[in-house]
Amino acid sequence: MTIELELTAKDFSSDQEVRWCPGCGDYAILKAVQGFLPDLGLRRENIVFISGIGCAARFPYYLDTYGMHSIHGRAPAIATGLATTRSDLSVWVVTGDGDALSIGGNHLIHAMRRNVNMTILLFNNRIYGLTKGQYSPTSEPGKVTKSTPMGSVDHPFNPVTLALGAEATFVARTVDSDRKHLTSVLSAAAAHRGTALVEILQNCPIFNDGAFDAVKKPDTKDDAIIPLVEGEPIRFGTDGRRGVVRDPEGGVRVVDVDDVGEDALLVHRVGLADPSTAFALSQLSGAGVLQQTPIGIFRQVDRPTYDDLAREQLETAGADTPDTKAALGALLAGHDTWTVA
Amino acid sequence: MVGAPYSGEVTTTESSSGVEELASVVIRFAGDSGDGMQLTGDRFTQESAVFGNDIATLPNFPAEIRAPQGTLPGVSSFQLHLADHDILTPGDTPDVLVAMNPAALKVNLGDLRRGGTIIVDTHDFTDRNLSKAGYASNPLEDGSLDDYVVHAIDLTGMTVASVEEFDLGRKDAARSKNMFALGLVSWMYGRETDTTAAFISARFAAAPDVRDANIAALTAGYNFGETTEAFGVRYEIGPAPMRTGTYRSITGNLALAYGIVASGVTSGLPVFLGSYPITPASDILHELSKHKRFGVTTFQAEDEIAGIGAALGASFGGALGFTTTSGPGVSLKSETIGLAVMLELPLVVVCVQRGGPSTGLPTKTEQADLLQAMFGRNGEAPVPIVAPQSPADCFDAALEAARIAVTYRTPVILLSDGYLANGSEPWLVPDVEALPAIEPRFATAPQNGDGPFQPYARDAATLARPWAVPGVAGLEHRIGGLEKADGSGDISYDPDNHDLMVRLRQEKVDRVAQDVGPTFVDDPDGDARVLVIGWGSSFGPIGAACRAVRASGISVAQAHLRHLNPFPADLGDVLQRYDRVLVPEMNLGQLRMLLRAKYLVDAVGHNRMRGLPLHVDELVEVITTLEKETR
Numbered sequence: 001m002t003i004e005l006e007l008t009a010k011d012f013s014s015d016q017e018v019r020w021c022p023g024c025g026d027y028a029i030l031k032a033v034q035g036f037l038p039d040l041g042l043r044r045e046n047i048v049f050i051s052g053i054g055c056a057a058r059f060p061y062y063l064d065t066y067g068m069h070s071i072h073g074r075a076p077a078i079a080t081g082l083a084t085t086r087s088d089l090s091v092w093v094v095t096g097d098g099d100a101l102s103i104g105g106n107h108l109i110h111a112m113r114r115n116v117n118m119t120i121l122l123f124n125n126r127i128y129g130l131t132k133g134q135y136s137p138t139s140e141p142g143k144v145t146k147s148t149p150m151g152s153v154d155h156p157f158n159p160v161t162l163a164l165g166a167e168a169t170f171v172a173r174t175v176d177s178d179r180k181h182l183t184s185v186l187s188a189a190a191a192h193r194g195t196a197l198v199e200i201l202q203n204c205p206i207f208n209d210g211a212f213d214a215v216k217k218p219d220t221k222d223d224a225i226i227p228l229v230e231g232e233p234i235r236f237g238t239d240g241r242r243g244v245v246r247d248p249e250g251g252v253r254v255v256d257v258d259d260v261g262e263d264a265l266l267v268h269r270v271g272l273a274d275p276s277t278a279f280a281l282s283q284l285s286g287a288g289v290l291q292q293t294p295i296g297i298f299r300q301v302d303r304p305t306y307d308d309l310a311r312e313q314l315e316t317a318g319a320d321t322p323d324t325k326a327a328l329g330a331l332l333a334g335h336d337t338w339t340v341a
Numbered sequence: 342m343v344g345a346p347y348s349g350e351v352t353t354t355e356s357s358s359g360v361e362e363l364a365s366v367v368i369r370f371a372g373d374s375g376d377g378m379q380l381t382g383d384r385f386t387q388e389s390a391v392f393g394n395d396i397a398t399l400p401n402f403p404a405e406i407r408a409p410q411g412t413l414p415g416v417s418s419f420q421l422h423l424a425d426h427d428i429l430t431p432g433d434t435p436d437v438l439v440a441m442n443p444a445a446l447k448v449n450l451g452d453l454r455r456g457g458t459i460i461v462d463t464h465d466f467t468d469r470n471l472s473k474a475g476y477a478s479n480p481l482e483d484g485s486l487d488d489y490v491v492h493a494i495d496l497t498g499m500t501v502a503s504v505e506e507f508d509l510g511r512k513d514a515a516r517s518k519n520m521f522a523l524g525l526v527s528w529m530y531g532r533e534t535d536t537t538a539a540f541i542s543a544r545f546a547a548a549p550d551v552r553d554a555n556i557a558a559l560t561a562g563y564n565f566g567e568t569t570e571a572f573g574v575r576y577e578i579g580p581a582p583m584r585t586g587t588y589r590s591i592t593g594n595l596a597l598a599y600g601i602v603a604s605g606v607t608s609g610l611p612v613f614l615g616s617y618p619i620t621p622a623s624d625i626l627h628e629l630s631k632h633k634r635f636g637v638t639t640f641q642a643e644d645e646i647a648g649i650g651a652a653l654g655a656s657f658g659g660a661l662g663f664t665t666t667s668g669p670g671v672s673l674k675s676e677t678i679g680l681a682v683m684l685e686l687p688l689v690v691v692c693v694q695r696g697g698p699s700t701g702l703p704t705k706t707e708q709a710d711l712l713q714a715m716f717g718r719n720g721e722a723p724v725p726i727v728a729p730q731s732p733a734d735c736f737d738a739a740l741e742a743a744r745i746a747v748t749y750r751t752p753v754i755l756l757s758d759g760y761l762a763n764g765s766e767p768w769l770v771p772d773v774e775a776l777p778a779i780e781p782r783f784a785t786a787p788q789n790g791d792g793p794f795q796p797y798a799r800d801a802a803t804l805a806r807p808w809a810v811p812g813v814a815g816l817e818h819r820i821g822g823l824e825k826a827d828g829s830g831d832i833s834y835d836p837d838n839h840d841l842m843v844r845l846r847q848e849k850v851d852r853v854a855q856d857v858g859p860t861f862v863d864d865p866d867g868d869a870r871v872l873v874i875g876w877g878s879s880f881g882p883i884g885a886a887c888r889a890v891r892a893s894g895i896s897v898a899q900a901h902l903r904h905l906n907p908f909p910a911d912l913g914d915v916l917q918r919y920d921r922v923l924v925p926e927m928n929l930g931q932l933r934m935l936l937r938a939k940y941l942v943d944a945v946g947h948n949r950m951r952g953l954p955l956h957v958d959e960l961v962e963v964i965t966t967l968e969k970e971t972r
Contacts, residue, residue, distance in 0.1 A: 014819065015793075016831065045814040050654070053822075061819050061832065066811040068657060069821025070650075071680050077615075077647035081654030081662065082811075084638060085613050089658070089811055107650070110643035310638055317633035324635060328606050329773040331632070332599055336536060337589045337770065338391045 009034040011044060014064040020055060025176035025202035026123065030062055032182045033121075037063075040090070040190055047090045048082060050075045052104055054096040055130050055204075056123035073104025076111035079118045084307040090190070093120040097138040098128050101157050105137075108197075112168035114306035115194040121186070122159055122199045123176075127208035140288045145207075159199040160282040160298055164275045170196035171278065172297040175225075176203060177216055181295065188297060194305045201293075214290050226254075226284060228296030233265035234281075244281070251280040254292075270300040360531075363578045365424030367432035368526065370519075371449045372441030374417040375407055377519035382419025383765075384523055384540065388532040390590040390767055393580025394423040397881065399431035399954065400763040404620065404703040411465065411473045416448040423530075425579040429731075429881040429888075431764065433956045439522055441465070441496070443474035450486075458490045460525070462518065464497035492571060496521050496562075503561035504554040513551070517558035524562025530576050534559055584769060591768040593732035593761035594621070597691065598628035600739025601663055602635050607740070608747060608779035612637040613655035614663045615648035617670065620703040621759045622693040625665045645673035649690065653677060656686045657820075659783065659810035661743060665691040668710045669700065671717065671754075679718040681752035682846060684820050685797075685806045688751075689742045690724075694758040694877075696952045705952025706759035708877045709928035714754040715906055715935065721843045723850040725749070726905040728756040730880035733768035735761060738903070744779050745853055750805040756905070758927075760878045760954050784809040784816055794818055797830035804849035854907040860915045864898035865891065870971040872919035873964060874944075876902040876932055879925055879955050886960035893961075895968050905932070913940045920971040923947060923964060925955055 012034045020026045037047065047065040051057035053072035060067030070078050075093045083091045093111075100108050100122050111118065127145070128134040134147040138159065142151040163171045170192040174185040182200065189196035201212045214224040226236045226244065234244040235257065243265040247253040252266060272278070278298040285293040321327070368385070372378045379400055390396050399420040408415030422432040434454045440446040442465040453459070463481065471479055480486055481493050500518040501511060520541070527534050538556050545552035566572060591599075605612035614637065616626040630639045638655075642648035645666055652662035664674065671678075671692045681688045694710045696702025714726050725745050729738035735757055742755040784807035787794040796818040797806050809816040818830060826833035827841055862872070863884075875883045880901045887899045900915060902908065916922055916936065924933040925947040933946045947963045949955055 016819075043814065045812055045817055048657075048811045060821070063819075064817055066817055067819035067821075068654075068684070069819065069823065071676050071822055074646060074650045074677065077642065077650030078654035078657070080642075080647070081613060081615055081640065081651030081656075081660075082658045083654075084640060084651070085611060085655040085660040086658040086811065106643055107647050110647065310640075314633045314636060314638065319634055319636040321634070324606050325773045327634065328603060331602065331635075332773070333587060333770045334589050336387055336391060337587050338393060339587050340393070340583045340585050 007038040007044065009038060012037045012063050012065065014062055016061045018062050019058065021206050023205035024055070025125065025204070026056060026059070028176045028179065029121070029123065029182065029200055029202065030059065032179050033186065034063065035179075036183045036187055039187065042090050046088060047092070049092045049094055050079045050082070051094040052099040053130070054099045054128075056094055056096040056202075057099060059094040073099050073102070074107060075099070076104065076107040076118070076120065080111055080114070080116045080306075083117045084310050087307065087311060091118040093118055095120060095122055097122065097124045097126060097136045097159070101137040101159060101162070109162070109166040112163055112166040112195045112197060115169050115303050116306045117194060117308070119186075119189045119192070119196045120198065122197060123202040124159055124199050125202045125204040125208055126211050127204050129204050129207050133207035156287050158282055158285055158287070159197070160285075161279060163197040164279045164282055164299060167275060168197050168299070169194040169301050169303050170297070171299045172197070173199045173201070173293065173295055175201045175212065175215055175295060185297060188300070192300065194303060212290055215293060215295070224290070224292045226292060226294040228268050228281065228294050228298060230268060230270050230297070232268055233262065234268050234294075235265055244284070251283060252277070254284065270297050272299075273301060275299055359574050361574055361576050363576050364426060365422065365428065366437065366530070366576065366578060367420065367422045367435045368437040368439070369418055369420040369435040369449060369452070370439045370522070371416055371418040371445035372519070373410055373444070374403055374405070374415050375410065376417070376441050377516070378417045378419050378441070381519045381523045382421055384537045385526060385532070386421050386765055387536055387540075387590055388527060388534065389421070389423045389530075390588070391536055392532060393583075394578055395426065395428050395581035395583070396590065396766060397422045397428055397431045398765045399760065401953070402704055411442055411444055411470045413444050413448055413474060416445050418445070418449060423578055425581050427581060429884040430954060430957055433958050439526060441518065441522070443471050443476055443480075446480065447474045447476065453489065455488050456490070458492070459486065460492045460494065460522070462496035462522070463493045464495050494571075499561065499565065500558045504557050507550045507554045507557070509550055509554055514554065517555050520555045520558040521562035521565075524559040524564075525566045528563045528566030528575065529572060530578065534563055583767065586769045588767045588769055590765050591733050592763055592765045593729065593735040593757055594624040594693070594763065595628060596733050596735035596768065597729075597739050597757060598625045600736040601625070601629060601743070602632050602637060603736070603773075603776060604740050604743035604779060605635055605637060605661055606773070607776050608661055608743065608781055610659070610661040610781055612663065613652055613660040614639045614665065615642050615651035615655070616640070616665045617642050617645045617648045619645070619667045619670050621695055621762045622665045622667050622670075622691065624762070625691065625693070645670040646677060649674040649677040649688075653681055653684070653686060653688055656688050657684070657810070659781075659808070661687060661747065663689045663691065665693070667693050667695050667703075668697050668713065671710060671713055675718050678724060678752050678754075679720065679722045680822050682718070682722040682724060683822050683825070685750045685846075687746035687808070689739075689746050689753050689755060691739075691755045691757065693762045694756060696950070702952045704759065706878065706954065707927050707950060707952065708756070708758055708879065709931065709950070710756060711876070711905060711928065711931040712934070714756055721847060723847050724906065725751060725753045725850055725853045726756060727753065727903055728877040728905055729761055730877065730901055730903070732761050732764045732766050736768070736771070740776065741903070744777065747779050747781055748805065748856075749803055749849055749853055750808055751850060756877060758878050781808065785813065787815060793829070795828045795830070796820060797825050798828050799845070799849075804845060804852055851907050854904070854910045857904050857909050859911045860900050860902075860909045862898050862900045862915060863887070864896070866896040869896040869898035870920040871923060871964060871968045872898045872900060872916065872921070873923045873925065874900045874902065874916075874932075874936070875925050876905055879927060882955040882957050882960055883925055885957045886964060889957065889961045890964045890968070893965070895965060897964055897968060902932070905935075908939065916940050916942045916944075921945065921967050923967055925960055925963070927955065
């Protein structure tokens with residue numbers, strides 16, 4: 001139920017000076033979040049933002065909600081405890097590619113498999129910014145950084161692929177500079193019951209500038225962005241010349257629509273129980289320097305959430321029964337007592 | 342014949358009726374780790390407790406769930422000390438050893454009092470099993486047990502015969518041999534087997550054949566004692582005088598779990614436990630998982646870090662957060678404990694210590710995590726530390742840890758250990774109405790009316806900051822691991838502010854001492870020149886040793902610390918009153934180091950890291966020698 005609270009973006013802005021580097025993609029994300037939070041119909045005091053460590057992790061300081069800037073990688077674990085004990089709160093996690101996928105990888109995948117009620121915003125700039133420019137677990141192979149002068153030799157994670165592998169119930173990708181798309185995806189994520197993971201491609205102008213130029217520059221973005229729209233054939237490129245079809249070898253592939261005909265195109269379905277097609281779509285991004293990528297909601301399915309089930313067990317056990325002290329007395333005494341008179 | 346038992350404090354009276362009266366006895370049940378020795382010991386404990394004896398127990402088992410059968414590493418044992426008077430330890434040397442196979446005999450014989458009684462199941466004394474246990478010849482035949490009273494009995498054979506009527510294979514039939522042994526020992530010590538029969542009925546309700554076979558074996562063992570003339574005499578250990586009230590037998594882990602449940606009731610807060618399985622702490626997780634009815638949520642996390650992280654998140658939301666682990670888990674949780682220090686939120690970290698370092702001795706006891714609890718974090722990160730001194734005391738220690746955590750908005754470390762966790766003793770069941778209340782005192786409004794909420798403004802008496810939980814309008818605020826500005830809680834890199842905040846966090850923890858009473862010193866003669874001071878589970882051995890020393894005519898004082906950080910305010914004065922201070926510990930001198938550093942006292946140590954409680958006899962010698970040096 002939506003409550004008319006007449007809050008505005010200003011109500012969600014804290015008194016703290018925002019201190020990201022000039023031109024950082026985080027500014028745009030902050031503006032978008034402050035812009036759409038009033039539309040969620042939630043009271044400010046019922047929203048909690050939890051972050052780990054990294055540039056993105058400063059996010060909670062700039063929102064006038066409850067917030068916690070915790071330690072590196074642990075935000076999903078902390079959010080799990082909060083969400084499990086407080087069904088009345090809207091719990092958000094703000095994290096980066098290093099925070100979520102390197103040091104905090106374990107907590108991230110377990111939050112998603114449990115399907116705890118939280119919305120995870122993963123700011124992916126494919127670099128370590130706060131520590132001044134080391135390669136990250138999403139950096140393309142061969143990345144030359146201070147810690148990899150001859151180029152990195154690691155294969156990167158694709159955050160969406162990883163989330164789908166963990167069977168997250170809501171998985172999406174959006175771009176920092178596309179406020180409209182960002183807002184629509186985040187609103188859908190906020191409305192989702194369970195863990196929602198949203199990867200936000202975010203430019204770091206200092207240490208990895210231009211990493212997402214392909215999807216941002218007017219002359220390339222039409223061919224780079226593969227928009228995923230529920231119920232629509234997956235089609236992109238200038239004049240919609242390109243599209244996505246199932247590959248008989250398994251997975252999906254990009255084709256010229258003229259070669260296969262419009263009817264052969266894959267129609268996007270976010271609600272499929274089986275994550276295989278979404279997984280295949282996530283692989284269209286490739287591991288190297290970004291040339292093309294699907295944008296939008298990959299998966300959106302219903303599954304009971306960990307915290308709802310845990311609370312149900314408390315209720316079933318009678319946690320709300322009033323005679324707690326008497327029950328405690330009986331528990332402490334147990335069955336085998338003896339009395340000394 | 343069971344002669345003068347443990348520590349010479351006992352007289353034996355032989356009556357004409359074939360019943361000898363004993364003041365106390367130490368019995369050890371030993372067998373293969375699959376033989377059910379823990380259950381056997383546990384049931385005999387229960388029978389003796391219900392009878393009214395004072396009891397103290399020491400389970401001892403391998404880390405492997407089923408080590409290779411019949412081998413020395415696979416031996417599991419349960420030692421029980423029962424007495425007609427107040428006792429403090431499970432005893433150094435058993436008077437009676439029940440050995441279910443050659444390996445059990447081999448491993449445990451060295452501990453047995455010379456002249457003690459051995460009841461041995463001869464069934465497994467085959468050449469093959471003897472050689473597995475490293476025996477070149479059969480000890481039952483080669484005279485090596487001549488110094489002991491040996492009852493060599495085919496317990497297995499008689500068990501199988503006694504359960505013939507039930508539809509069990511030979512292997513399953515033999516599994517009841519532990520109940521046969523229990524029946525026999527129950528007869529020897531005049532214990533009723535009713536409670537055990539009731540226990541078996543409930544436990545094996547779903548498997549009637551197994552249930553009936555176990556009860557039949559139990560009864561057969563008891564009847565064997567009665568009909569055979571092999572034993573000649575029974576023993577009687579009268580009830581111990583105890584304060585009036587209702588008692589039960591309880592282990593440390595169970596008492597700790599109950600303390601956590603009770604802290605939720607007395608604070609009115611939902612309890613949240615975030616935990617990851619680890620020996621010897623897992624039983625607390627298991628137990629708390631049964632008590633959802635009390636609003637206790639248990640979260641089995643993906644790792645130790647998530648366990649404490651979730652607990653801290655729950656505390657941020659206004660629940661009472663707990664995490665339970667052992668030493669290796671505390672190492673993993675260190676960073677989050679530091680965060681909790683910075684956030685100044687209530688949190689209780691339970692560390693059930695085991696032998697270390699690293700994986701160490703998972704099932705054995707040690708108290709070597711004190712310095713980790715004190716200092717195992719980056720930066721100046723003071724954390725209050727409390728420690729229980731006996732299994733039942735774990736209940737009170739848990740309540741005290743929760744009280745400090747909530748009152749001072751701080752993480753608190755509770756240091757239990759493997760001996761307390763699995764050992765048991767009688768517990769005077771507390772009156773729930775009399776338990777001390779814990780007051781959360783949540784913040785409800787900004788301190789200055791309409792002014793901005795100050796999340797790091799402090800209570801004048803405790804220096805605690807407000808606990809302002811999400812959901813309260815007007816108190817929206819952000820906290821985090823970065824240094825806070827005093828009062829506002831905003832990020833601050835100001836040099837003087839950091840200096841102030843480091844001192845404030847320390848001062849807040851120091852102020853915990855204002856709620857702690859003066860150090861209790863047990864010095865019945867009032868003229869002791871030696872003070873023995875300890876902490877944690879060494880209370881029992883130290884107390885027993887002090888009693889024995891006093892019985893020999895030498896004065897000695899004993900003090901035991903519940904609060905390890907901060908220490909009681911008068912502790913420095915107490916230490917100065919004695920010529921010598923002795924600190925016995927199951928580590929290389931961790932408390933001793935803290936006492937020497939803080940009070941410049943020339944304390945000496947008695948340090949043993951054997952994975953077992955300190956030996957009373959050794960301690961008696963150390964205290965006596967030290968006392969002589971003061972003359």
